[in-house]
Amino acid sequence: MAAVLAFISVIAAWGMLFWDSFPPLFRRWNTDDYSYCWLVVPLALYVAWQRRELLPKVITPSSGSGYIGLLLSGLLYFLGKAAAVDALVFASMWLTVVSLVLFVYGWRSMKAFLFPLLVLAFAVPPPPFINRTLTFKLRLISSDISVRIMQFIDIPVFREGNVIDLGVIQLHVVDACSGLRYVFPTILLGILMGYWFNSRTWQRVLVVLSTVPTAIFANALRIAIVGYLARNVSVETAENFFHDASGIVIYLLSIIVLATWSLLLNLIGGRKPEQRAVSRPGYYGVPTGRALHVFLMAAILGLYFAGNMYLFTGRVIPQRASFDNFPLEIGEYAGKKYFYDDDILESLGSDDYLSGVFRDKQTGRDILVLVTYYDYQEPQRAVHNPVSCLLGGGGWSLASSRDLPADPQKGRPFKVRRLLMDKPGQRLLAFYWFQQRGRVITDEYMNKVYLAVDSITRQRTDGALIRVELLLNEDESVEHGQQILENFTKNLAIELKPYIPE
Incomplete structure (x- = not known):
């Protein structure tokens, strides 16, 4: 009963602390670049369920590490609020989940939980300045590769920065068309494919490293297809493909390329035989101690909430001319x-x-x-x-x-x-x-x-x-x-x- 009450209290305190952060987080998830984030939490829970057999029979809470994680999450939270960097607040959300895992299961259980927590980290959208910097670089790379592809198939084209001039149509490779929206989900996809389909570490690393080039090249191919349609079919067809169906088609192509690469690596390097962990039912530990630490975590989150109310509700707005x-x-x-x-x-x-x-x-x-x-x-x-x-x-x-x-x-x-x-x-x-x-x-x-x-x-x-x-x-x-x-x-x-x- 104490464990149930402790869990309810920490969930309530967590929700109260981050209540005003959920709307901006969901707004980011609702954008085209981060719509994949809606799938991250279910995926993390599914992977955690798959790895449940890796939990040790004796579960020992790591209270010291849990409190350190909780302290760091509070630091990120207040820094994010004070410096107007919501990515730090979102990272604080994730770190509190890590702290809760440490309080309940401890470090010995990280063999089971480390990978699901890594997957869960993809639910945190990166800071906007990283997006802007990466987006600009990807725009130029995508534009350059697509122009080379079109020139190779004898389509006359001229590029000026991120503007591709085909004569009959101009393509502006703006943020939404930069390939950024494919990069992060493709990296996540590569991590999951390496985990599910490859058993050797070097194979998984190569699959993950291939994700960014795959996403960029796939996006460049999309732009080149638009150029081909504009020159050989119609401008209307090209524009419709450019803004509507092309994204899904190209992402499916990325999935096929990564899956093929993953299977090819298995053929080259072989695959380790499956080593399934023996089921260890009847976990036991120190339930009372765990409940106490979870209760204390809820209290600390409540203190963070009170501190936020004290520090940021009395803001001073100076007088000025309009x-x-x-x-x-x-x-x-x-x-x-x-x-x-x-x-x-x-x-x-x-x-x-x-x-x-x-x-x-x-x-x-x-x-x-x-x-x-x-x-x-x-x-x-x-x-x-x-x-x-x-x-x-x-x-x-x-x-x-x-x-x-x-x-x-x-x-x-x-x-x-x-x-x-x-x-x-x-x-x-x-x-x-x-x-x-x-x-x-x-x-x-x-x-x-x-x-x-x-x-x-x-x-x-x-x-x-x-x-x-x-x-x-x-x-x-x-x-x-x-x-x-x-x-x-x-x-x-x-x-x-x-x-x-x-």
């Missing part, structure tokens, strides 16, 4: 505001923003300005590195990225990050910086560190991201374009003071 009143005259520049639709605003998650183009009255040069401001930041609504927003879209590639130190003589007493983007025939120069609670930061990771510190010590997480961009002329030097942005930035920074609290 961007509705932002002036449209900055030095020699006259501006025009632009407004986003609801979908973009929802993705930004900001409380206020300024988007517009400012034109030099004398030269006619345009500078694009985007400022997003947050009264408070939390997972799913926080500033992020704008590099991913600039890269890839429209064929842009990153030529250089570096910090420009503060230069008070030029009227810019803070550093900025300078980006130079290029594509055939065009170059784009951009400055950006995080302006957060009196600090100017250019490093995304340090921004998260200060966000966590200020959230705990000052109960403030307000802040803004400022971005300015200039399209360079054909023969214009980067230094000349940089000077134009310098002159504009110093005036912009003065105008921003009432709108971004110190």
